[in-house]
Amino acid sequence: MYILEYYEEVENGDLSYDRYSLLGIFLTEKEAEEKRDQIIKEWELRRDTLYVSMIDIGNSQWEGGFISE
DSSP states (O other), X not given: OEEXXXXXXXXXXXXXXXXXXEEEEESSHHHHHHHHHHHHXXXXXXXXXXXXXXXXXXXXXOOSOXXXX
């Protein structure tokens, strides 16, 4: 499966923050990329703020926790 995410680092004077949104989950990379292209046109977003990533369903994505030894 593939996810489409929006991520942008925003700096406004002394204030700095991240914007993040999960935009969709897709069965194929092609579907995710097509939706990314559609969003770029409709929402007038920069391509470098939208990411398509493959995810592995049914397995833990984060096993390390906050503390490592």
